[in-house]
Amino acid sequence: MSQVSSEPPRGITDHATTHPPQRANEFYHDAESLELSEFGELLVPSRKLGQGSAQEQPNYQDGNSIDWLREESAERERVRLLHSHRGLRGLLLPFWDASSMWFVIVLTGIGIGVTGAWLDVLVKWLADLREGRCDHGFFYNQPTCCSGFDAGEICTDWKTWGEFLSIRFILGQSLLHSFVYVTLAVLFAGISAILVKSYAPYAFHTGIPEIKAILGGYVLDRFLSPWTLLIKSLGLALAVASGLSLGKEGPLVHVACCMAFLLSKLFKQFRNNEAQKRRLLAAAAAAGVSVAFGSPLGGVLFGLEELDTFSNESDVMWRGFVTSVIAAMSLQYVDPFGTKKLVLFQVTSAAGDKWRAFELVPWTILAVAGGVLGSFLIKMNVMVAVYRRNSALNDWPVLEVVFASAITAAVSYLVVFSRVQTSELVANLFQECDINKADYHGLCNPTAMWENVFLLVVTALMKMALTAWTFGMMVPAGIFLPTIAIGASLGRAVGLLTQGLHRAYPTAWVFAACPADLTVRCVSPGFYAVIGASAMLAGVTRMTISLVVILFELTGALSHVLPIMISVVISKWVADAFGKDGIYGVWIAMRKYPCLPPIHYRDKGETAAHIMTPVERLVVLQDGCTLRDIDDLVKKHKYHGFPVLHGAELVGYVTRDKLMMAIEGLFSEDPMPSPERQCSFSDQPPGEEGDFEVLSGLLEAATMQLRKELPQELVVNMFQKLNLRYIMFTHEGKLTGMVNKTDIVSLLHMDFQHTAALSTPP
């Protein structure tokens, strides 16, 4: 008989608490119906109740978590079969298997490299269109249009809209320019939002929280569909060109994963195995970062640190490395602007410069500011996201984008630094002043120091407010570039102030380390901008090593790694004091994805007993129950599975889908067994043989039993490292309780108050 305990019963419900993103209404399922449909398709009649669990291909639905152990054992079985063939087949099949894997790896690398390059071209053309057009061809952007001219010559082929329409009056020109600038911004952003809303709701936002969840075992196939790939790429180009405060870095990672997912469908080894598919996605994600920043090593370390995917699997890391390098090479090969530069904003002069000890003071100030502002940006972003969900904005996403882009364009047009593309602004802020080069909007003019500092601070504050709002709207949006822009503006401002101080008091003891010759530069404001950017990035994303490597590949000078490292550490420390989660962690918590962050959780002396659901509150199956009991149980409870007890003793754990499959199989037999027939999950049934329907083959092989005295920290650690879904706690063979993955996820997000704020349908 099935002994069902008093309320509230619990079980494994990791799919019941996780949901697709907030606005993807068309994909929402009622929680109950989702579960039914999910298992409904599993009910293939089968009498194979033995150990064959690995062979059956489970049909995961979006919102589920994959069963890593089952996937791994299926892969094990497949590889064993592959190597068991004799003769030529035994030689060729494993080779073919490896080749197809590398085929996908290489093609993904090339694909994302080329896509990244052509997205750049598209963005540049669209963005230039907001200012004018090329006389001899509409589809040329400004540099291409003027590429035939010599250095000294003035390019007459590129015409601003005022010139093109032959408007002579200054006022008329200004009005026309600002009008076109704002209108096209609104148009681009609006098209992007409509595309995303109508065709691929999953294409909005950065995508990195979802990718982290997917790599952790969450199933969200629509997030990686070809439609999402197309819309995210197109929408991203439009959104970036519209001048909204967003970047292309995170979305590029998403695009790379979509590509790998599409390619993986070509081969059965990935199509049929969720674990293998995820290993491929991890490599693709690394390649995405590699292309976004032109930093192949940064990509690998991003995969390691932020996505936490390569743990203990050096071949997976290796694949990520290969994909990264191939992607970076493809990008360099296409070389859309003919600059032969790989990294996004090459800092050219830093390598030759030295830094002095006194500079650590302004850098520390910048690092602290980066930590405080980064953490503030996260908090603002959360507030906006929660407000958006609970207000009328929720129903008018496209309108919100249109208004936001109009405001962004109008405000940006007023401040000279923010009028250009964010990437161009950052490149100029990172650039040291050079007499041989053009002065960017008077940034190098020493007499205009205070104006510049004021404008830079205004730019930073403005971008902060806009970014907090923009990141989460219905357009593809990355947070990296705006964060870099905010940090670089602040950094450059501090650099200008320090430089001004040095110019005003060149003989002060603080500046004793500077060269006596005042024409030799002592303070390099461009590098201050790099420091500011790294501090801000650390505050917002809480990355460390991958951040430093990406910025190291930027500056190229080993001696400059140390200041970057120091600023990253200080900023992270300061920001961590305001809240442990970075921007991605916060979004994961708000969405309540069943994704365990790789943080080192420290308990305060609690043991497993504090988080486990005690046996009294568990729905369990009793050994010796009847077929009808099982049928009732699986119909009544939608949990992922049930512990099987014999009296109080734990026999094992059985998943609901296996039980349903078995019951269905038995009931479709001829003659149908009596519903009152007793079942046994033990090898030796308590009564005589033959009286029982032996179901012991249904038990999970990898059930883990621990003592409830185990420190909580170790339990969390096991879930993190072993991809478990549940752990049983026993005492002298008797079940005392159970912990599942959702319990651990809740535990880790305990001190974040907006957990699950966006997880339910509006």
Next chain:
Amino acid sequence: MSQVSSEPPRGITDHATTHPPQRANEFYHDAESLELSEFGELLVPSRKLGQGSAQEQPNYQDGNSIDWLREESAERERVRLLHSHRGLRGLLLPFWDASSMWFVIVLTGIGIGVTGAWLDVLVKWLADLREGRCDHGFFYNQPTCCSGFDAGEICTDWKTWGEFLSIRFILGQSLLHSFVYVTLAVLFAGISAILVKSYAPYAFHTGIPEIKAILGGYVLDRFLSPWTLLIKSLGLALAVASGLSLGKEGPLVHVACCMAFLLSKLFKQFRNNEAQKRRLLAAAAAAGVSVAFGSPLGGVLFGLEELDTFSNESDVMWRGFVTSVIAAMSLQYVDPFGTKKLVLFQVTSAAGDKWRAFELVPWTILAVAGGVLGSFLIKMNVMVAVYRRNSALNDWPVLEVVFASAITAAVSYLVVFSRVQTSELVANLFQECDINKADYHGLCNPTAMWENVFLLVVTALMKMALTAWTFGMMVPAGIFLPTIAIGASLGRAVGLLTQGLHRAYPTAWVFAACPADLTVRCVSPGFYAVIGASAMLAGVTRMTISLVVILFELTGALSHVLPIMISVVISKWVADAFGKDGIYGVWIAMRKYPCLPPIHYRDKGETAAHIMTPVERLVVLQDGCTLRDIDDLVKKHKYHGFPVLHGAELVGYVTRDKLMMAIEGLFSEDPMPSPERQCSFSDQPPGEEGDFEVLSGLLEAATMQLRKELPQELVVNMFQKLNLRYIMFTHEGKLTGMVNKTDIVSLLHMDFQHTAALSTPP
């Protein structure tokens, strides 16, 4: 009563099967006496039989494995205490704690950077001394001696020994030169061997296998002693200068670890916690690689890939990164030769060159050769090591070194390429031919192609034989540099042949991609040497990503990463076909260190039942036995611990040292309890309360129970990821068997025939 089953009984014996290196006779303990002394010091009378296990500081002896769970929980407890203080102390103590950690990190980085730099200086001086001396000062090496001269001027201050002793006859000069060359080689090598043998036997060999074992939890404190540090540094300089076929890279990692170990003793947090100490050592090891190759990122990735230490702990990885960067910066700051070069052999011209598709053919040949020869080198090295152990050589280690160095010097003197220091040879082989630079021994002379190819192949073969012999003698010796030299010689030879082919048939269709102008270089033999070196390294060490990164930092050109990557992959594939273990893995297996390689083990359908020791062959403790039974048991069996059963049901696991402590405590009480008093390990003793001595507090909290149907692969995976010492297998609460770490180690080294060949005393 204590139920002891029939023979052969087994338990946790991870210390009984592992031993210090072969020749460290003075440190050998008889296995039995080691165990007694080990636990003898633990017997502090204590009545605290409760949960306080974490507080007691275990006294690990060399040859033991640490208990990760106990160390982690002690650290957890310490951190909790640290944060529990109120007021200013509560703020300052954690800060002080973090500062002391960073203090050790930074000091280790600076220390190893400076040491690495000064070792270079010492080696250069000693090596130059074999050829001549400086006229104006004995302690100048050749470049320093001639540093005052202009480029065109001839340096007359540096005199060969012939010039110095004013010997005019060519024959006399030659004889004198070769005599001094060989004699000093023998002298240096002999001193090095005597130093190592007399003062620090652990300073011989590379040290990386031991570091891998230590990081995995093996205890070998003498391996990291200050004496070892001193002797290894000095001996290394002497050994390298003697011209023996060895490198300084591996030993530098050992030196870095010794330094960190020494510094860690300053602070209680490391001194008292073996797990924390190991985290520090991991960072130091990364710094060692960083200094050895001038590649900070390569160091971090080496730590990740080869030492497998940073898994899932991004703060440990971060520390490794900081140490690496600081070490590399210190090295660059000291800059012993004034070259401002960081990497060992900078490849200058590669960045500008392009490679053509047809070159993939010779590179593939090189990669296959690297794999075959690398694996052959490993096999030869194992044969020599086993032969050395079982022959008279075992008793005459210093004599062996003297003879080997004499033969090496004599043979090397004959072949022009091998006469110089190996590092100089490699630097020249990596260098492209340049009309403006001196031609290294006619390597760039196109008419001498066949002579060069012949000499290079001879050099490679000679170095292979010498390296296979040298690596394992009684001197500090790394395998990296000789491997690079072998690979570079072969690579350069293949490069010369390809170049010759191109020169002979410039119009052949294969060379269609080459520029028509024959004065423009099409084939770059220097880069072939890099490819050869990477293939050979991959074959010998089986590293992938860290190898590519180290070589990437060498060439600096992204486009050249792809060929390096391809050659590494092919070489590793080929070599893996001859045996899975790299050179370090082979030595770990021969020594039988309890160290789990991070390889992805794949079973052939076996379950845990195949490797577990069944319950019938286990020594177990019965719940309800008497104090005398326990006393007898711990005296009779030296296993690490015993499962506690109640009938056939598993109650828990108790370690031998805890049992002994408890018994000792009880027997020293007044009045002494009767030896016939029954003990209970359950919370509810079967009889009345008070009749039993309740020992349930002694049970391990983290005992893990699994089903024996679990696939073997998962069991191995759990041991690898969770640092476990044992797993229990139960069925419906009843113990069925146990697996411990040594079982897993044996399983992973199953197909290597010389396992444990060097683990026992001679």
